[in-house]
Each structure stands twice: as C-alpha cells, then as structure tokens.
Amino acid sequence: MKFSWSGAPHVPAQTSVAGVMQQVLLALTPGVIALTWFFGTGVLIQLVLALVFAYLFEYLMLRLRKQPVALFLSDYSAAVTAVLFALCIPPLAPWWISLIGMFFAMVIAKHLYGGLGHNRFNPAMVGLAVILISFPLIFTHWSPPRSLAETQLSLSHVISIIFTGNPIVAGWDAITMATPLDTLRTGSARGLLVTEVRTASVFGDYGGLGWEWVANWYCLGGLWLLYRRVIHWRVPLALLGTVFILTTPLYLFDPDANPLPLQHIFSGATMLAAFFIATDPVSGCSTPKGQLLFGCGVAILLLVIRRWGAYPDGVAFAILVMNMFAPLIDRYTRPRVFGHPG
C-alpha cells in the first residue's frame, strides 16, 4: 500500500491569517459601537463606505496582479484596513474621502508594494496621512459628542450630508465642533493656559468627553487581543508607557502649560494606535527589543507632533515614520541565538 509523502510537520497550524484578522475586527467592535453611540450614525456610514471601496480596490488589484482572488479576498485584511481608516476620519466627512483614502491605502501602499505581507507602510495610515495633508479642513468638521450635540441628526440626514456635502438644516457650526485636541491646540496658540482650555465643554474627566469612553472600549478590545495572543504586549506597553513617562514630569513641573498625562492617553487615537495600529505586524518591528523601540518611537513622535506639529493628531505620521525605521531597528536588535555567546 502506498501513502502520501511530505516533509514534517504533518499536522497543520491552528491559526490562519483570516482568523487573526477576524479577531482584530472582533476586538474593534466595542470601540466602533462606542464611537457610534457618542458621535452618531455617521461612523457606521463611513465604515460601510471604507469597506466597499477597500474591497473594490483589493479586488481590482488582485485581478490586475493575477493573484488568487478568492484566497486573498477572504483574508479579512482589507476589512481591518478599512475599519481602522474609517475610525480615524470625521463621521460626517464626504463620501469621496473614503474613496481617496482607500485608493492610497489599498492600491499604493498595499498592492504596489507587493500585496499582503509586503507593504512597508501601514496602509490605513497612508490613506489617512494623504487625507490629512490634502484636506486638513475636513478634520475640523467633527461631530460633537452625544451630550453636547444641539441637534440629533437623523440617519437620512447624515447620509445626505455625507453624499452631498451640504449641512442642509443648519450650518456646519451647528452640527460639528472642534475635537478636544484641536481645542487644546488653538487654545494654547491663543496663549491660554491648559487649565483654562480644559474648562471647555468638550473635555471630560481626563480626555475628551466621549473620547475617553471610546478609548476605554478600544483598550478592552486590545486587552482581549493580548489575551488571545493576537498581538504582543511590547508595542502597546512601550507606547502607552512612554507617553505616560514623558508627559508626567512635564505636567508636574508646569500643569498650566502641559496637559494631564492621562489626557494624552485618552484622547485622539492614542489608544487605537497602541493596540491596533502600531501593532500591525507587517509594517512594524519583529524583534522583541525592536518592538519596544517601535512603541517608544511612535509615542515620542506622537507627542512631538501634538505639541509642535501643524496637525491636531500625529498618530498617522508617527506610525509612518516609525514604519520607515522598522527594518533598520530589526537589523540591530536581533536576539542572541541559543547556544551563542552573548
């Protein structure tokens, strides 16, 4: 009797790329729900738009590159990119923002670099950075958190705003307001003390109102990913730890000029970056020490951009810059091989 031949191991791995991506999506769900709760149904519409465009471009590029379409479409990686992007743009942004963002994410950042596993840069952040640079004004149109909203927009209303670009019933001012980070930036630019700025209604206990709760839910999802071993603890810990360690002395030294450390952690996309963006394996570091450095680097750049940069939140740029350094860091932080002298 004859039997099939193959090299060891004979049993399959228990995980799959699709499985990993599904877990990431699942872990993002609480954050998505929280964001929708606080900032309205626009979040969901953006999500759908980003998903549609992401899969459209993914499909076209796979066809163009003559790759196995079914295999790669079912890996859920496009979905993760789309969701991360959608969570970072204002809920009422016009529909073509997603189109442009996903074009740069999927076509340029992902497929022109060789597709899944070969992208040097985090696709979602490339898309976001392009939008930030080209249409900075969009980011001032952020919906107010639920408790501060003057008008509750109906779903059809939201859809028409997104697709026509016109705030029909009222002006933009009535339905949007500056984000806490933006408020802080413009406030300090006007020479106000941080403590004064923080009395504005967009702020909550330590982050932005609503934002801090969203951050909590992101954190919960992140912890679940840690528990499931989908991500490793090094990047999130290094990132959040560095933010905390760098901002605490500043705050203690001069609380009037420097925001609370927790505010940095609980506002903007810090938490999302720590657990979901900086932990992107493909564009990040792979050595244990490199991962620590990567997290630290993102944190430092994030703070620098928030403090001195021209953009309200520096997550996208911080990540992209560190993506650039990742191969170099990996090269110099290789671990000692078993049985080799130190």
Added chain:
Amino acid sequence: MTTAPISMSHAPGEYLHSFPGGVKLRHYKRMSCLHPIARPPMPDKLSLPLKQHVGSIAEPVVTVGQTVLKGELLAKPNNPFGALLHAPTSGYISAIDQQPVISPEHATGACITLIPDNEDIWHPSCQRMIPDWRHMPKHELIEHIATAGIVGLGGAVFPTHRKLNTDFAPPIKTLILNGAECEPYISCDEMLMREHPEEVLLGGQILAHALETVEHIIIALEDQMGEVEDDFQRARRLIDDPRIRICRVRTIYPEGGERQLIKVLTGLEVPSGGYPQQLGIVCVNVGTAWSVKRALVDRVPLIERVVTVTGAVNDPRNWLTLLGTPVSHLLKISGGFKQNVSRLVMGGPIMGMAISDDSISITKGFNCLLALQTHQLRNPQQSMPCINCTECVRVCPAKLMPQMLFHSIRTDNTADSSNLSLQDCIECGCCDLVCPSHIPLTEYFRWGKSQLRSRLHEQQRATKSELRYRARETRLKTEQDQKQQRRVARQQAASDQQLAQQNIAAALARVRNKQAAPEKPNDQDSDK
C-alpha cells in the same frame, strides 16, 4: 544582553530552568497506553536495512543462503560512525538486495532479508558468561556496548559507545536519562519506564560506570506522567543510589530535545555547533539505557525495541518489536486502519518522517508508527505571504528569527541565512505550528541548511583546489628558481673557470714578459 551561563549554581535537576519558546500541544498519548507492551507474533520475514541511520552503511558478514542464529552478527559498519547489526531471530538469509527503506532521498537501500525458522535459537555468543559490569574497566564496558550494536533509540540513532568515549571532553559529571518524549502520540518510552523502571535505572548506572566520573544521574520525566514517577521512586528505593534524581519537567514541546532538556535541568546552553560533553554532560534516551542493561546483564544485543503503533489504527498500543519487522505486519496486528488514512509517519506528527510504502521495516531508530487521516494533515498548497506576525519568533526554541530566515532562503541569500544562524535551527517545527500564513517554514529551513552545507562543501573544495593550485605554482616557481640558480651557478662556475684561465694566461704572459724584459716601475720601490 544576556550571556549564555557557563556554570551551574545548583546541582543539575535541583532547580528547573526554562528554555526559550516552545508550544503546548495536545498529547494523544493515552490511547496507546491502554495495554501493556507485548511481543508481536513472528512475521514471515524480516528485512534489515544495512543503513540503519545517517552516516554509515554496514557491510554484511553473512551470505545468501546461510543459516544464522538469534543474536549472531549480520553486518559490520564500514566507518567509526556506524554500529553492528545482529540477527533478531534464528533462520536463514534469503536475500541481500535493494528493498524500500525510509530515507527520503533513496527509495530503496540494501537490506538483508531473514526468513525466521520460528525456533528462536540463541547464538552461543549471547550465552557466554561475561564478568559483572561493576568490575569492568571503562574501555571494556564501552567495547561491550559497541559489540551489542547499541545506538540512541530516541530518534537520533547515534552510536552509544561513541557518546561514552569522552577522552577529549572534561570529566562527565552529569548523566541525563531522557524520558521526556515531547512529541504527541509517542508513548514507547513512557510504557517502557512504567514497566521496567529498575532496568532503566540499572542501565543508567552502567552508563555512569562507563563514564567513570558521574555524580548525578537524572531521570527526566514529563509532569503529566504521574504513575511513572511513583514507579521510579519505588525502583530508586530498591537500587539505592544517591546519585539518582527523578525530575519532572513541564510538558511543553520540544522539552525532550537534548539541548532544551539540558537547559531546563542545568541552566546551561550547549554551545552552538558543540556537544553536551563539552559541559560535562551526557544525555541518553531511557530506551537506550534499557538496551545497555539488556546487553550487559542479559547479554542480548540490540535486536528489538519498543514501537508505538498509534493514530488512526483500531487498536493502538506498544509492541516490543524485532528489528526488521515489516510495518504492514505491525499495522495488521494493531487492528488495521480506521477510515481515510492517507499518511504513515515514522516518529511523531511534528518531526516524524513520512513513509510512502508500508513494506518497509522497523529499524533501530523507529520509535513510533503513526497513521494520520486525511483531515488531520496540513494542506501543502494553501500558504499565504508572511505577515510578520512574529509568532514564529516567540516560539522558536533556538531563538532564531524564522520569518527573516524564510526570506533569506527564498531570495537565495546564503550569506544572510548564515548570519541569521540558520545552522542553529533544530528543525523542531514549532514555527510551522503557529504560522497563520501556513508557510512550510521547516521545509524551507531543511532545504536552506542543505544549501548551506553544500555551499560550505563547495567553498572547502574551492579552498582546497586553490591551495593545491598555489602549492603547484609555488612548486613550479621553486623549481624554476632552482633551475635558474643552477644555471646561474653553472654560468658562474663557467665564467669563474674562464676567469681563472684568463688569470692563468695573464700570469703566464707576465712571466713570459718578465723573462723577456724585467719590469721597471715596480722596481723603484725596492730600490729605496
């Protein structure tokens, strides 16, 4: 940066360290431990490959048609890395020819076919009295172990007498008996330890005697083998040797790997490319210790071993099998296959070797015969690009960067592969087991290592031929130079001669001149 520790702060086994990486696996061992070890009925024929393990092919010392007795020598190795091969039973040699063997590179290999006569008559050499091992000098003991054809039975199949020959190493203080068979399904060592704990310990004592300086004999068990430890404790009380220590190690794959086990028990790392002997440690499988006892006390050479037959067979169990027994025979007496069996493996599911033909037979390194059903196998086609998730880095017990190695091998960058220490990969397959992209990493590494070896070989050959070329050049040049020198010397000699002749001629001429007319200017001086 942490450095490899070079000395132990505890006695070996007193404190359990941990090794990097590793994977927790389901055991699947219970199913084959339900029956005691039994002997299979005698098969119709035994087929004994002359190549029982890597590195050596034995030369037959019997001829076709000859009758042999049980335990009689059949073949001798042709180099020091081999071991003797004995007749597992009495009968006659029906053929010495090419038969299917396991080794993946060669579908067939030279085998001795023995037709048993079912009398099982012992050869006189196995009935001769030998002196008590306790009074035997080291070299004689090692000689006896070599004569019994004993090799490592854990799978590495390295001749045991060579392991014991430690003239070039520091004194061996620690002997580890490895009973931690970390791969799923395999239970032959566990069953052996359950049934013969004293014999295993005795084997350990004999080995320790052969190593002379041993202070610690450590039996390493997995922590899930509860009953085995009780059996060993009882056996230890009987034997009463203070050097013996029983250690239960965590069951995490590949804890039973030699390097990993040594790290766990002593905290020491076997140097890359080195041997445990360099650290004063010798590590042998418990099955090997048992065969040593059988050879030195019962005077039985290595002609049988315990084989686990398990997986998708109807009656999984352990058999004390004669070498040469066909796999098909073992499968038949283990109740035959369940449905959809499409792969047979020698060894475990992770490091085992696929068998393409069930007519091959049991060899010395054959610890487990595993039948796997189609749905249990990995699908070789479906692999995705590496997403750099670093799961492989986390589980690699050699602390390598498998995903970078994979890349270096795929781009055929041997320099990078060896920079990333590809040669330190122990081919344990941990990285494969966790890779979400289902990349056959271990296959790549095996291939990459063979590339590295052949590259090294080529380099050595190139260096050698360059040396030869240089030597030839130098020789030619020296010859040339010598010729030149000789020529110069000859010319010199010739011109010297000429000069001398000229001188003589001149002198003669002067003499003649003098005689004709006495010199003037010189004479003035003498006049003063």
